[in-house]
Amino acid sequence: MNFTLDIETFAIGSLVLGVLFAAIYALWQWSRVSRVKKYVRAEALRSYRSEYSLPSVSVVVYAHDDAPWLERNLPKLLAQRYAAEYEVIVVDDGSWDNTGDVVSGLMATDSRLRLTFTPHAARGLSRKKLSLMIGIKAARHDVVVITNANCEPAGDEWLLNVARNFVDGVDVVVGYSHPCYEADKGLWRRYRVWDTVRVGAQYVCSAVKGRVYRGTSHNLAFRKKLFFDRGGYARSAGLKWGEDDVWLRSVIKPGNSRVELLPDSVVTTHYDNSRRAYRELKLRRDFTSRFVRRKQFVTQGFMSWINYLRVASLIAAAVLAVPAANWWVLGAAVLVWICAVVSNVLSYNAMARLLQAPRLFLSVPLLALWTPLVNLRYRIMGRKARKSYYTMTLE
Numbered sequence: 058m059n060f061t062l063d064i065e066t067f068a069i070g071s072l073v074l075g076v077l078f079a080a081i082y083a084l085w086q087w088s089r090v091s092r093v094k095k096y097v098r099a100e101a102l103r104s105y106r107s108e109y110s111l112p113s114v115s116v117v118v119y120a121h122d123d124a125p126w127l128e129r130n131l132p133k134l135l136a137q138r139y140a141a142e143y144e145v146i147v148v149d150d151g152s153w154d155n156t157g158d159v160v161s162g163l164m165a166t167d168s169r170l171r172l173t174f175t176p177h178a179a180r181g182l183s184r185k186k187l188s189l190m191i192g193i194k195a196a197r198h199d200v201v202v203i204t205n206a207n208c209e210p211a212g213d214e215w216l217l218n219v220a221r222n223f224v225d226g227v228d229v230v231v232g233y234s235h236p237c238y239e240a241d242k243g244l245w246r247r248y249r250v251w252d253t254v255r256v257g258a259q260y261v262c263s264a265v266k267g268r269v270y271r272g273t274s275h276n277l278a279f280r281k282k283l284f285f286d287r288g289g290y291a292r293s294a295g296l297k298w299g300e301d302d303v304w305l306r307s308v309i310k311p312g313n314s315r316v317e318l319l320p321d322s323v324v325t326t327h328y329d330n331s332r333r334a335y336r337e338l339k340l341r342r343d344f345t346s347r348f349v350r351r352k353q354f355v356t357q358g359f360m361s362w363i364n365y366l367r368v369a370s371l372i373a374a375a376v377l378a379v380p381a382a383n384w385w386v387l388g389a390a391v392l393v394w395i396c397a398v399v400s401n402v403l404s405y406n407a408m409a410r411l412l413q414a415p416r417l418f419l420s421v422p423l424l425a426l427w428t429p430l431v432n433l434r435y436r437i438m439g440r441k442a443r444k445s446y447y448t449m450t451l452e
Contacts (some may be wrong), residue, residue: 068377069209075370085402111141115196123206218322232276241331
C-alpha cells in the first residue's frame with residue numbers, strides 16, 4: 058500500500074514538473090516569436106531616411122571562382138531602385154575561372170561597377186578579410202554594404218531597405234540571409250532547415266532587443282569611417298573567419314546598430330553543395346562563438362535542458378502512473394505531451410514564416426531533442442581541426 062502510494066506520489070510529482078517545464082519552454086519560444094513580430098510591425102514607428110535623402114552607398118561583393126553566380130546576381134545588384142548614388146565593387150579573390158571576364162563585360166555597360174583583385178600570393182592571413190578590406194578601402198562612399206557573389210537580393214528594394222536605416226547615430230545595420238532551401242535535397246535536409254531557423258532566431262531575437270552579437274557577411278552594412286576608426290579586422294587578424302560576428306563585437310555599442318528584417322531586405326545564398334556548405338559554416342560559427350558574447354548561448358543551452366527535463370518528466374509520470382493504476386495522471390501526461398508538441402510545431406512555423414524558411418511539422422520535437430547531440434559532434438570535430446582555423450596555417 059505504501060509502495061503504491063509512493064509510486065503515485067512520484068507520478069504526480071513528475072507530472073507537475075513536466076507541466077512546469079513544458080510551460081517554461083513554450084513561453085520562451087512564443088516570447089521570441091512575439092518579439093520579432095512586434096519589431097517587424099513597428100517599422101512605421103521607427104525613423105528612417107526618406108527615399109530622397111538616402112546616403113550614397115558602396116556595395117562590396119566578395120567573389121572566388123563565382124563567375125556563374127556573378128552572371129546571375131550582378132545584374133540584380135545593378136538594378137536596385139535606389140534614388141541616391143551607389144556603386145558595386147567586386148573583389149576577385151584570386152579566382153581561376155572567368156570571374157574577371159564576367160565583371161569586365163558588365164563594366165562596359167554600367168559605369169557603377171568596379172573590379173579589384175586579391176593576389177594569389179597572399180598567404181598567412183584570412184583571404185576573405187583581406188579581400189573585403191581591399192574592397193572597403195576602394196569604396197568611394199561612407200556607407201558600405203558587404204555581400205557575396207552567390208547572394209541574391211530578394212528584390213529591387215533590397216539596398217533601399219538596408220540603407221534607409223542609416224539615420225543619425227546608426228553605424229551598423231544587420232541584415233538577414235538564408236540558404237536557398239529549394240536547392241537542398243540531400244540527406245538530413247530537415248535538420249539543416251531546423252538548425253538554420255534556430256540559429257537565425259537566436260541572433261535575430263537578440264538583435265531586435267538592441268543586443269547585436271552576430272550578423273552575416275552576406276548582408277551587412279556599416280559606415281566606412283567606423284570600420285577604419287576601429288582598425289578594420291585587426292582585432293581578429295589571427296582568425297580565418299569572424300568578419301561579421303567577431304568584428305561586430307568590437308564595434309557594437311548601445312544604440313549604434315539596427316537589424317533589418319523586411320522580406321525585401323533579405324538575401325538568398327546559393328551553394329553548389331548545400332550539405333557541405335552547412336557543415337563548413339557550422340564549424341566556423343562554433344569556432345568564432347568563443348570570441349563573442351556568451352550569454353545568448355547559455356540561454357539557448359539552458360532552454361535545451363528544460364526541454365529535455367520536460368520530456369523526461371512526462372515520460373516518468375506516464376510510466377509510474379501505470380503500476381499505480383492512476384489513469385488520470387497517465388491521461389494528463391499524454392495530454393500535456395500533445396499540447397507541448399503542438400506548441401513546438403506552431404512556434405517553430407511562426408518563426409520560420411518570419412525568417413522565410415520552409416515549414417516543418419511532426420519532426421520538430423525530434424529535431425529539438427537531437428540538436429544538442431549534433432552540436433556536441435560538431436564541437437568535437439572543431440576541436441580536432443582548431444589549428445587550421447588560425448591564419449598561421451597556410452590556406
